[in-house]
Amino acid sequence: MKFTTAASLLAVSPLADATKPLVSSEKLQKLITEDGLMENLEKLNEIAYANGGNRAFGLPGYAASVDFIYEEISKLEGFKTWKQDFPANFTQTLAAEVTVDDETFRTVALTYTPSTSEEGVTAELVHAPEGTAACDVANYEGIDVKDKIVLVERGLCPDQTTFAGKVKPAAKAGAAVVVIYNSDEAKLTAGTLSAQSPDYVPTALIDQEPGKALKARLDAGEKIEAFAKVIQTIETRITQNVFAETKGGDEKNVVMLGAHLDSVQAGPGINDDGSGTSLILENAKALQHFSHKLKVRFGWWGAEENGLVGSRYYVNNLKKNEVDNLLAYLNFDMVSRGFFGVFDGTGEKKGPGGPPGSDVIEDLFREHFKAKDIEVTPAGLTGGTDYVAFLEVLKKPVGGLFTGTGLEQDACYHQACDNITNPVPDTIYKNAQAAAHVLSKLAIDGVELLPKIPSNSTVGSIKRVRDDASLHFHDVLSGVEGKPCDHDIV
Template sequence: MKLTTAAALLALSPLTEATKPPKLNDIAYANGGNRAFGLPGYAASVDFIYHEISKLKGFKTWKQDFPANFTQTLTAEVTVDDETFRTVALTYTPSTSEDGVTAELVHGPEGEAACDAANYEGLDVEGKVVLVERGLCPDGTTFAGKVKPAAAAGAQVVVIYNSDEAKLTAGTLSAPNPKEYVPTGLIDQDPGQALKARLDAGEKLEVFVKIIQTIETRVTQNVFAETKGGDGENVVMLGAHLDSVQAGPGINDDGSGTSLILETAKGLQHFSTKLKIRFGWWGAEENGLVGSRYYVNNLKTTDVDDLLAYLNFDMVSRGFFGVFDGTGEKVGPGGPPGSEVIEDLFREFFEKEKIEVTPVGLTGGTDYVPFREVIKKPVGGLFTGTGLEQDACYHQACDNITNPVPETLHINAKAAAHVLSKLAIDGVKLIPKTPSNTTVGSIKRIRIQDSADRVGCYRYCAMRALIMSLTQNIDTTLFDRDRASEVANTGRSGSVAVSSSALSRHPA
């Protein structure tokens, strides 16, 4: 039976205090301050999401086990002239010896030139420590692309300094590669620029570097929910990563996207859709998109053919209103054909709301990558930025419940509801496919107007209205409303003591 919008809303009963599970922020603070893959906080996050989606009507739910390389840094130190700098060991970096490395510090090529081994010709870096600035390389990486050329040129260690003022607490080389990588540490922008200035002035510097990191394989999970109804040969998928970095709770990154797609699924359960809709919560994203890569690489050919498009929501609660540039015409690179249609649908919503959009290039670093690069599917989504101005708590302990901007999260949730509602009804018309289920090379941009005289608009408008109404409470997935003021009083960088009553809400 299909419910009207009003009846559906009345049918929704809030969780009672006795049955309410802990939210993502509570989970993090109950498990060492994070929800990182391979640690108890991530396992509890999987349990929470699976508990929530298992209650949805009309959905099939499942988990997917996959192996991933777990890393934990034991020591990370870069010292020059008895001054030790704050140092982050990149995920999957090789370790130095227990005694560390003492060697001459030299500066590598500047900017993108450091991404090409040919630019090391004429530079004497053999057995030395190479200092380079973080930056995007043509291969889509900001770390690995700088390490490989230096290592190939004979560097014993690489020290990367950040390209902006953000105090990064994590960075990844995507996968272990001892043949092409050397021990690598990340330091902040200020000391990095100061060291470069001294080297440019002709000063000879000796540096001590010690990096010890354990790497082992652990099994973890992706989590999925999929509508039982809808055209199984045309699937629209929404995804967000469920894990945080080890440094903090990960409430903007990416508890915001996690909660956005969860609340969207809750709204969708009250309607039938023309297309099948699938939601995915990815594991080990912070370790190199491991969960989404595993999922895509293990899809059957028929499942690949059936997938129409993928929408990604990674960091959507503070910063600018970013929409991925599907065409690549604004900031590039773009996505496979059909990606521009998704971009247009998001822009349609923001233009109607008179909200300025920031175009975001599909440069990598989040879970749309395997969908775009491996199976060439149309991709799109939202992103609010990682820069200091957008999120000063990016990858830090202060990315807790005080970090998100509720209004930003709610607006992005409405934008997601707008796009999903249109794709769920008219996705095949908007993104046509060839008989082999590859997207047509040239797709005319189509904009559907919100008019009552359009066929199917009543169902589309009703569905969107319900999803939007539910996403008004999206922040409750991140934390309990009745505890928000209590935790906010601790300050953004303060620690939060989780009460025993909050812990007791976790279902057995």
């Protein structure tokens, strides 16, 4: 019995891996290979196509992705692994149609929209107030929208929403249905209201071109009858986060890396976010060969595309001592094509910034890329991906990498073509090396480099960063098209 106890203590001691060489940036980077990164993506691609073309939460492709990651991390030496069950609202669109004059437009039903009747709604089409005026119900005075279909352009409202901020005023004014047309040429395949609400009416999204054409006809005084139908099923399903944590390292100081494991229902999600999934997996595989002063934890999040549900659940269920022990969080969501984006920890380049210490993480990434003669694009910590709960609730230092979602960066964003042909192998390789550099630095010198931020009264209540998950957080960060974020928090 005494031997078992001693062995157990050794297993969690910082000296448990003392026989291994101490990790360094150069050594860790050498074990990161382009082939290894791409092999993971090929496996995720195979999983998607074997399961209806996606790896979305609540569907077989995600369950298979969980199995794949768990099988891989279970092979790691010196790690403990586990899964975390949590509930999330699963949505699936059964019908989405907007038709005018026998022309049916490409239509997307926003996630968490109420449904119309099975027969749909046929009614007069009316344009909402223009611009931010559509964000305030007071501006509907003098516009008869009762029981009608309201056409409104997507755009950022003062409350920092791009969908919900346009839907709620129209609904309050009496609209039967809201049809939002996109504010740029991107052909969106998904958008979300983040959560169900009695303040919404059935809402559909159409492309910019038909939206502008309809507006022009209405502006010319034409009376238009439109048909809209939106049917969506919403139910609670149990899904999982996956974790791997080093047995060695100081348990009072934990560095965490994360990436979301799910895709949207529209495609395989190989860049978004198979790339981040692969990046942290390869870093975990490399780290097993070294000793390090701090404990390192890797997390693969579920239901990110449904509103950061997995990471939010994880943060809200941490114990006080677990919060106190967490030193920093690094996030990797879309890292295989586009620019080399580093989250702006100071907020001086692409604000807002992060909690104290976020600037240090940014500097570590920037120094690495500078040494490699790679130009860095600043990415704002504007919300919409899995660092949000760590930043907003725990006030922990955050950082990470991101390669953009503008058409120039990823024309297949949230689409069926985000498959194995989408990633740029050299891009994910260079980002994985950058992650290895920062990981090695923090795993050795993290206590000296970063402030220790203890648990406080903010734990357990996530404040809204955005409340309409329109495109994806990446659209704000790209700095190319200035789009508002997607996975917004309510």
